[in-house]
Amino acid sequence: MYLFVEHLTFLDKGPYSFAVEKGECVGLTGRSGIGKTQLFRAITDLIPAGGEVFLEGIACSACNPTQWRSKVTMVPADSHWWHDKVGDHFVEFGQSPLLRDNCELLGLDAAVLDWQVSRLSTGERQRLALLRALQMTPAVLLLDEPSSGLDAYHTGLMEVFIEQYRRLNKPAIVWVSHDPEQLKRVSARVLRMEQNGLYQST
Amino acid sequence: MDVVSLSSVDLAIAASLLVLLSLLSMLLSLGLERKILFFGGRMTAQLLVIGLVLRFLFADGSLLLVLLMSTVMLLAAGREVQARQKRKIVGLSGYLISISAMFVSSFSVTVLALLVIIRVEPWYTPQYAIPLLGMLLGNTMTGIALAMDRMTDQLYGRRGEVEQRLLLGQTWQEASRDIRSDCMRTGMMPIINAMAAAGLVSLPGMMTGQILGGTPPVEAVKYQILIMFLIAAGTGFGVVSAIWMSGWRLFDERHRLRLDVLDVERA
Known part of the structure; x- marks a missing residue:
């Protein structure tokens, strides 16, 4: 098992157990407010939780938390930016051609990295937040409604982009969405989150 | 006179x-x-x-009484710093942070001034020690309370940004760097402004008091300059240590932002 979440409990929810293989994309659904984001926050060790999360057999609690989060990262539904310029958030890649190519694959303006953050639309922020998370080449990618701010065309671009990224870099992906059709397209199986556990969705 | x-x-x-x-x-x-x-x-x-x-x-004039009096003053100042915050760190640790910061800003600076600069015999002579400590406590309190208040307020308001930075693999120190330096600046600005205005816009209270009390103006001014230096230095060190300690309390050993240590009900 690549990513293994074992009896994870937080707040008054859980226990949640599931596994995701390397290069697999699993869909996650559940009614609003059930705690999908909190589950992601628990997996990335942003909130205290019972149980344990393993990556390739190594427990989260045995890892340095900053290293854990660069391997097991999450792209929140609402992105945050702190520098004035978009490009300043991409330290590792700098202004590399690959990053610019990826921008275009997602339908972003090629010059977007030189823009001021204040100029970005919600959808642009969302796509750039994905690229920002990918610069660490995470082993586990937790996507929290990654296309909620996008139109159908750009949603399609993003689905294709993530699919290609998954084939190339083989991360384990958990994709939260309220759109069953989308989850059918992007994932092989879908988990449904309830107060007391996760269930295979049919 | x-x-x-x-x-x-x-x-x-x-x-x-x-x-x-x-x-x-x-x-x-x-x-x-x-x-x-x-x-x-x-x-x-x-x-x-x-x-x-x-x-x-x-x-x-005994050392014991002077120490007792200064401890009471220090505790009162710590309580006051705590009371001035909108979202304070709950429990004993909040008070300890405030008191320790006031200790750094006032207590240590007062002892240093008595031993090294004024060199009065004995060093704890209450006529010097108590007014000096009171002056430092009263004047450094504002900066420290301001910095701590801003720290908790900013971390609360910008938690999304901080957590996003943690998610990108940053340590808590990196993730809160902008906020912490902003708070330190906020805490130190009033005393820097006070130095700029001293003598031009405002006649500082202590100097005015000494002059009214019959001290020759130049002597009074020298004491005021000393006090200003001590207050500025004390505020600076106090603010830095307050922010540093708050950081350790507001993030845990797993580099998580722990806003649950804040008392937000009254905010």
């Missing part, structure tokens, strides 16, 4: 101004008349009591 001693009648005349003010407040229906009279009276009582305490302390 002898000091003109103030009689009770003199003070009563000044107090009548306050009565006049409360009458005005009533006329304008500001609703402040009770407060003006109450706090005016309370201030009088507080200062009279402290006058008596100081008279006793100066006559006795």
Whole structure:
């Protein structure tokens, strides 16, 4: 098992157990407010939780938390930016051609990295937040409604982009969405989150 | 030059101004008349009591009593810093942070000044130690309270940004760097502004008091300069240590932002 979440409990929810293989994309659904984001926050060790999360057999609690989060990262539904310029958030890649190519694959303006953050639309922020998370080449990618701010065309671009990224870099992906059709397209199986556990969705 | 001693009648005349003010407040229906009279009276009582305490302390002059008095002052200052915050760190650790920061800003600086600069014999002579400590406590408190208040407020308001940075594999120190330096600047700005205005816009209270008390102006000014330096340095060190300690409390060993240590109900 690549990513293994074992009896994870937080707040008054859980226990949640599931596994995701390397290069697999699993869909996650559940009614609003059930705690999908909190589950992601628990997996990335942003909130205290019972149980344990393993990556390739190594427990989260045995890892340095900053290293854990660069391997097991999450792209929140609402992105945050702190520098004035978009490009300043991409330290590792700098202004590399690959990053610019990826921008275009997602339908972003090629010059977007030189823009001021204040100029970005919600959808642009969302796509750039994905690229920002990918610069660490995470082993586990937790996507929290990654296309909620996008139109159908750009949603399609993003689905294709993530699919290609998954084939190339083989991360384990958990994709939260309220759109069953989308989850059918992007994932092989879908988990449904309830107060007391996760269930295979049919 | 002898000091003109103030009689009770003199003070009563000044107090009548306050009565006049409360009458005005009533006329304008500001609703402040009770407060003006109450706090005016309370201030009088507080200062009279402290006058008596100081008279006793100066006559006795023992190290034990001086230490006792300074500890009480320090604890009161720590409590005041805590009370001025909107979202404070709950429990004992919040008080400990405030008290430790005030200790750094005032206690240590006062001892240093007594031992190295003023070199009065013995170093704890209450006529020097107590006013100096009081001056430092009172003046560094504002900066420290401001910095700590801003720290918790900013971390609360910008938690999304901080957590996003943690998610990108940053340590808590990196993730909160902008906020922490912003808070340190906020805490130090008032004293820097006070230094800029001293003598030009405002005549500092201590110097004015000494001059009224008959000290030659240049002597009074020298003391004021000393005090300004001590306050500025104390504020700076106190603010830095307060922010540093708050950081350790607000993030845990797993580099998580722990806003659950904040008391947000009253915010």
